[in-house]
Amino acid sequence: MSNSKEKLSFFENVNRNFDRAAQFTSHPKGLLEQIKGCNSVYAFQFPVRTSKGFEVLHGWRVEHSYHKLPVKGGIRYSDFVDEDEVKALAVLMTFKCAVVDVPFGGAKGAIKINPKSYTVTDLELITRRYTAELIRKNYIGPGVDVPAPDYGSGPREMAWIADTYAAFNPGKIDALACVTGKPVAEGGVRGRTEATGRGIYYGLREACDNAEDMKKLGLTQGLSGKRVVVQGLGNVGYYASKFCHEGGAIIVGLAEYEGAIYNPKGLDIDAVVKHRKETGSILKFPGAKDIPNTLEALELECDVLIPAALEEQITDENASRIKAKIIAEGANGPTTADAEEILLKKGVMVIPDMYLNAGGVTVSYFEWLKNLSHVRFGRMDKRFEQSAFDKMLQAVEQATGKSFSSFERKEIVKGADEIDLVNSGLEETMTTAYNQIREIWKSNSKIPDLRTAAFLSAINKVATSYVDLGIFP
Numbered sequence: 040m041s042n043s044k045e046k047l048s049f050f051e052n053v054n055r056n057f058d059r060a061a062q063f064t065s066h067p068k069g070l071l072e073q074i075k076g077c078n079s080v081y082a083f084q085f086p087v088r089t090s091k092g093f094e095v096l097h098g099w100r101v102e103h104s105y106h107k108l109p110v111k112g113g114i115r116y117s118d119f120v121d122e123d124e125v126k127a128l129a130v131l132m133t134f135k136c137a138v139v140d141v142p143f144g145g146a147k148g149a150i151k152i153n154p155k156s157y158t159v160t161d162l163e164l165i166t167r168r169y170t171a172e173l174i175r176k177n178y179i180g181p182g183v184d185v186p187a188p189d190y191g192s193g194p195r196e197m198a199w200i201a202d203t204y205a206a207f208n209p210g211k212i213d214a215l216a217c218v219t220g221k222p223v224a225e226g227g228v229r230g231r232t233e234a235t236g237r238g239i240y241y242g243l244r245e246a247c248d249n250a251e252d253m254k255k256l257g258l259t260q261g262l263s264g265k266r267v268v269v270q271g272l273g274n275v276g277y278y279a280s281k282f283c284h285e286g287g288a289i290i291v292g293l294a295e296y297e298g299a300i301y302n303p304k305g306l307d308i309d310a311v312v313k314h315r316k317e318t319g320s321i322l323k324f325p326g327a328k329d330i331p332n333t334l335e336a337l338e339l340e341c342d343v344l345i346p347a348a349l350e351e352q353i354t355d356e357n358a359s360r361i362k363a364k365i366i367a368e369g370a371n372g373p374t375t376a377d378a379e380e381i382l383l384k385k386g387v388m389v390i391p392d393m394y395l396n397a398g399g400v401t402v403s404y405f406e407w408l409k410n411l412s413h414v415r416f417g418r419m420d421k422r423f424e425q426s427a428f429d430k431m432l433q434a435v436e437q438a439t440g441k442s443f444s445s446f447e448r449k450e451i452v453k454g455a456d457e458i459d460l461v462n463s464g465l466e467e468t469m470t471t472a473y474n475q476i477r478e479i480w481k482s483n484s485k486i487p488d489l490r491t492a493a494f495l496s497a498i499n500k501v502a503t504s505y506v507d508l509g510i511f512p
């Protein structure tokens with residue numbers, strides 16, 4: 040489909056973004072083709088006997104790029120999923136990993152079910168059966184392909200996957216590294232659950248800290264005081280709202296399936312979540328205005344819009360009505376290529392998904408490293424650091440004659456725990472990557488936006504890998 044008037048599929052949208060960025064490179068056509076295409080698409084069906092009776096379910100695992108191994112990406116549980124979507128998401132994973140220097144290729148998996156319509160026992164059976172299919176075809180393994188949570192799946196499913204893989208591979212010492220996003224007690228890493236939302240906060244904060252860019256948008260420098268609307272109160276949307284709020288932003292709007300709520304004075308996210316649990320809906324939240332048509336939330340008066348639900352939410356149909364100056368893509372593919380052109384003309388800044396939501400896979404990388412090293416981060420050095428800091432404090436006290444309070448001492452002397460190291464690694468990753476893509480964006484006035492710059496950065500990194508591997512000259 041080359042006519043932009045026709046509705047492009049998600050995969051076509053991603054490819055259009057790829058082509059737009061590829062124009063700025065001088066890589067040979069063959070190399071670009073190799074980078075763009077999905078290396079392997081495994082579509083299968085498998086039978087299960089659930090509480091609903093006998094069923095045949097559809098599953099996929101798409102491995103987009105083998106320039107680095109293992110390949111990495113989540114497993115989506117959704118009854119709307121199709122092959123086009125899984126392919127698009129797998130492509131995004133390759134470029135996402137490259138942008139934040141996570142040394143993996145991209146992949147994505149899916150099971151076509153509505154997880155809400157199954158019992159926990161059903162879901163366990165389905166997950167284990169899906170995993171067995173991946174094992175059978177070598178589509179899972181610590182050095183091959185490492186799944187993770189995605190829309191509709193979480194730590195519980197990842198624990199079932201790890202256990203199934205270990206059962207099929209008795210004695211395999213690195214078995215736990217076959218999947219990330221596991222519960223901490225099952226080999227997970229602290230901070231993984233909130234990593235995508237925390238990463239969004241770090242990325243948005245970095246963008247807002249650039250006075251020159253903010254001035255162009257007619258905004259003040261810094262995230263503090265910015266009015267934010269968030270679409271989606273799942274794991275990503277919830278933590279993104281929470282950390283942005285803690286960073287001084289005002290969450291003025293929240294949208295979910297059932298509708299949206301708006302309060303220009305700000306919404307208390309935890310209170311909204313509690314209200315939703317009690318009433319089954321975010322609507323009728325005290326002090327807030329109800330917006331029954333949830334998509335209208337995207338058009339609310341605000342500075343920053345964080346779409347953190349599903350793909351293709353901002354389209355050529357609603358893009359012209361969007362009032363936000365910054366679109367911070369928490370979800371994968373929330374803005375279509377046509378919508379982006381409209382937004383660009385309006386001068387809106389889009390912080391692209393492949394960079395902004397890379398916090399999840401970044402911390403997945405830390406979890407994988409932890410599983411391979413078989414030791415908790417901080418275990419070896421925490422006490423050593425503490426005693427070194429303590430000795431330093433004593434020396435300062437002796438030299439100055441001043442003594443620190445026990446509170447000050449505790450704060451200064453503290454050695455790093457796993458969570459401190461994970462968050463620090465995440466902050467470093469998101470900050471460095473932002474400046475890398477911004478520099479590319481600013482290096483050539485023809486590069487229209489941050490997304491093209493992010494694609495360009497990623498294409499060049501993947502190309503370098505292929506050249507280094509000796510596959511291309």
Ligand code: GLU
Nearest residue numbers: 112113187189399400403
């Ligand atoms: N599903 C997440 C994403 O789209 C996480 C992937 C991972 O941790 O491997 O980025």
